Amino acid sequence: MIPSEFDYVAPTTLDEAVSALSDAGEDAKVIAGGQSLMPVLRLRLNSPSTIIDLGRIEELRGVREDGDAIVVGAMTTHHDVMTDDLVGRHAALLAEATTTVADPQIRHRGTFGGSLAHADPAGDLGAVAVALDAELIVAGPNGRRTIDAADFFTDFFTTALEPDEILVAVRIPKHTDWTAHYEKFHRVAQSWSMVAVAATVAVDGGTIGKAAVALTNMGAVPVRARAVEEALVGQSADIDVIRAAAEHAAEGTDPMSDANADAEYRTHLAKVLTRRAVVTAAGV
Incomplete structure (x- = not known):
């Protein structure tokens, strides 16, 4: 067309x-x-x-x-x-x-x-x-x-x-001084996120001093995973702490069900991907 x-x-x-x-x-x-x-x-x-068309406006670049x-x-x-x-x-x-x-x-x-x-x-x-x-x-x-x-x-x-x-x-x-990782789950290469997690942390002496985590495609808008952040900050950067924190990932979300995945599966993905993203960002 x-x-x-x-x-x-x-x-x-x-x-x-x-x-x-x-x-x-x-x-x-x-x-x-x-x-x-x-x-x-x-x-x-x-x-x-x-x-x-904004393509010729150089002041908007850089x-x-x-x-x-x-x-x-x-x-x-x-x-x-x-x-x-x-x-x-x-x-x-x-x-x-x-x-x-x-x-x-x-x-x-x-x-x-x-x-x-x-x-x-x-x-x-x-x-x-x-x-x-x-x-x-x-x-x-x-x-x-x-x-x-x-x-x-x-x-x-x-x-x-x-x-x-x-x-x-x-x-x-x-x-x-923050380290970061974006963990994305999609069915085929170069496709849209089924669910994804943006995670960035500041680790000092083995302790997570700061953390920011947000979720892609777990609702109509991007969702900040505040409960995950609160469970991470001040804690040791180890796998058990991160795994426990990631269980809070779906709190406050409203995932949809569509042809790619239902809401229950997206909730599961949010927890798994949050754990992976934070583990990688923290270098655990």
Whole structure:
């Protein structure tokens, strides 16, 4: 199939893009890398009147330091995120999780901001943003505002972005001395997560001093596994402690049943994958 007819706008600055989106109305769509939107358009699951292409806006690309955080531009490709020195040094969880996104071709075209704004519950990077306490910077006709990652995802494929707002960048607090692992369960290579776990810990002298764990595809939005974190912090980094903590992984989740797995199986996976993710992150 081919998309329905639409107007195409390719601004070169963020201000132009915000203005174009505001003028186009609520049925306009913003395209970043296009790896999620293009299949939707081809199947006519959405028929926007206007497509606003962010591909020519250089100010939305790149990674920079900002005091105790790093800032990743929304149009930074997955490939550039996973190979960036600042990301590898200060947000190892993001670097590792990004290597599991789809395949090399998509990682060279798809963007960090586009993935977050698409808000697919099976997408890999939402849980990472939540685990790292990221802040998402958005711009609209009334200026810029910041949304905590925990508040950004509101439902299936739905975010706190207003119809006339554009995701500009993601600010991630530095987790410089933390180790991390992203454990993903999927049926075939390069597919969406059936369930996945983003885990990052800070271990000092054999004790887990800090921990952050979030789950992919255990509900309509990424879920922070607070009970797991509480069971880990202050405890020895050994397998028995981690196994016991992982039993809390499904608390506060609402897994769906679909053609890939039922809710009970996803609950089982959450516990198993949490144990694996934390064990690997802690180097046990």
